[in-house]
Each structure stands twice: as structure tokens, then as C-alpha cells.
Amino acid sequence: MESTTYGMTFEAGGPPLKDTFKMMSDMILLCTTLALSLFFWMLSLTLSIYSGSLQPVSPWRWLFSILVPVVLTIRALKRRSLDASGALGALFVGFVLTMANLSFFSALLAFFVTSSKLTRWGAAQKKKMDADFKEGGQRNWVQVFCNGGVPTQLALLYMIEVGPGEMAIDFGRQYTASWMCLSLLGALACSAGDTWASEVGPVLSPSRPRLITTWQEVPEGTNGGVTHVGLAASFLGGLAVGGAYLASQVLFLSELQQCAPQWPLVLYGGAAGLLGSLLDSLLGASVQYSGFDASIGKVVSYESPTTHWISGRPILDNNAVNLFSSVLVALVLPGMAWGLWPH
Secondary structure (H helix, E strand, O other): OEEEEOOEEEEOOOOOHHHHHHHHHHHHHHHHHHHHHHHHHHHHHHHHHHOOOOOOOOHHHHHHHHHHHHHHHHHHHHOOOEOHHHHHHHHHHHHHHHHHOHHHHHHHHHHHHHHHHHHHOOHHHHHHHEOOOOOOOOEOHHHHHHHHHHHHHHHHHHHHHHOOOOOOOOOOOOHHHHHHHHHHHHHHHHHHHHHHHHHHHHHHOOOOOEEOOOOOEOOOOOOOEEOHHHHHHHHHHHHHHHHHHHHHHHHHOOOHHHOOOOOHHHHHHHHHHHHHHHHHHHHHHHHOOEEEEOOOOEEEOOOOOOEEEEEOOOOOOHHHHHHHHHHHHHHHHHHHHHHHOOO
8 A cells, every 4th residue: 555745655564654764864874974984094195295294094993983972972862962053062072082092082972871870861960959950961162072071182192102003011122102191091980980979979978078278068069078988989989981992992003912911001080080080079169159049959160149158268169170180190190100100
């Protein structure tokens, strides 16, 4: 049985029109990314001919670096983990990190997936405490670059230093590149640790948070407030990112047995997550304003006639605090790891 509409014939029992359009859009997306990857491969091949220091990047790497961030960003838009501006920022960050090193991509993916899921977890309880709560998280471009800006810069420097590709952490063979890898991992683990602490602590902690500078009890949602559950969660968040980085090293590198041990990557990620959460709390308690607004019954980050001061000064907002924390971890922690890394 057939029906005709505007000259188009649809068979009864065939796939719905919506599914047909989705299949067509997926094919268009795949063909577009294939064309882009081949174009950039030919461009890199041409540049390598005229420059002896540049190596051509394979078309498969171009394809993976374009297609995977696009697919993940579209999925995040549908699930409202990103808004439109955040999606554009995530595309750029995802492309640069994936092109530079698949281990960078794995760490970024672990951070983004776990953070997005934890943001939606316990949403009803968080909505009661957080005046700025958004359903699904819906990170914008500012939040994306405050969490991914430092790793993106490091990934670009890494490609300038050694070019796109995977490498083991080995200070004896590649000191500068190893330092950049650990710096990037530390920044991502720092962001993951802070997010895990902020999302898990308020939901699971049996006690009220304490201000990290005075150790006095403060209301839930106060900047600089910490709990034992939140600190443990920050360490686990860093472990997850470090574990993803190590797993990709094992999958994509065949000469690991000839290099320095890579297992400390997991502990390094956990330490970066915990340190990042502590730094974020210290900054939040001192240079980020927290007050209790009696008119809405929640902790807020602005001053008003109905707001009672709790801690901090109105110097930085939450995004700036996250950025400063990741910068400090990225600068300090690799130097400490260099002295402790087994050979």
C-alpha cells in the first residue's frame, strides 16, 4: 500500500520520516567530515614538502579529530550539557586536544562525561541550595574555556614541540613534552576534582560544610566550604581522569616497556584533583563573595540589602576561581612529579 504526497511516495510500514531525515543528516555529517579531513591532510602534506620540520598528519587522525568532537558536542547540546556558545568552545577544545594526543582526548572525555552526569545527579536537591542552578548544567563558552583553555594552550605547545601523536611520560627522553603532558593532565584533573567535590559533597555529605580558612560550619553552597565527602570525591575525580589517560597510553603505545613506568599517572591525577579542589576552596573563601539571601533562602554570590555576609570579597567569580586553580596546578604539580617519578 502506497501513499503519495507532493510527488513523493512513502511505503506503508517503512521507516518514519523523522528517522529518514536523521539518517540523511548523519550521512551529510560523515561526508562533510571526510571531505574536511582529506582537505587538511592534503594541506599538511603540501606544507611538509616545503618545510622539512613539519610532518604530515594522517587523514584518519584528521577524521577522528573532527568527527568525534562534533558527534559528542551534538549529543551534549541535545542533553543540555552545553548551550550554543559552549558547544562552539567545546568543538575547538575537543579538536585541538584530540589532534595533539589521543591520551589528551581520553582525559578530556573522562572529565566531560563524568562531570555532566554528576551535574544532573541529585538535581532536585541541588536546586534547593544553589541560586544559579541550571537544569543539565548548560555550560557556556566562558565555563568551557575556564576549564579547557589551559589544556588547549598546552596541547598547542605540545604539537609545536613534538607534533601530533602519542608519547610516554619519560623525563629522561622528552623532558619538555613530558612536563607539558603532566601539566595538561593536572589541569583537567583539577577541573574534574573541583566538579566532583561540588556535585557529590552537597548530596552525600551527612554534615554541613566547613569554611576551609576558619573551619567554621557554613550553609551549603558557600564558596570555600568543604566536607570530607567532597574532598574524597575530588580525589576520585582526579583518579578517573588519570586512569583514562593511562588506559589510552596502554592502548595506543607499544613501546611502554622501554620507557619509565606510567602507572603513577593515576595517582598524579588523584593528587591534582584533590589539590585543585583545595586551591579552589581557598580562593573561594577569600576572593569570592558568599552571602545568605534571606529573601530566597539560599547562598548567593552578590551583595544586596537582604543578603547577610558569610565569607570572601567580591573580587573573582566562580569561573575565574576555576581558571586560577587549574593554572596553579598546571604550573606547580609537574615540577613536583619530576622529582618523584620512578625511572
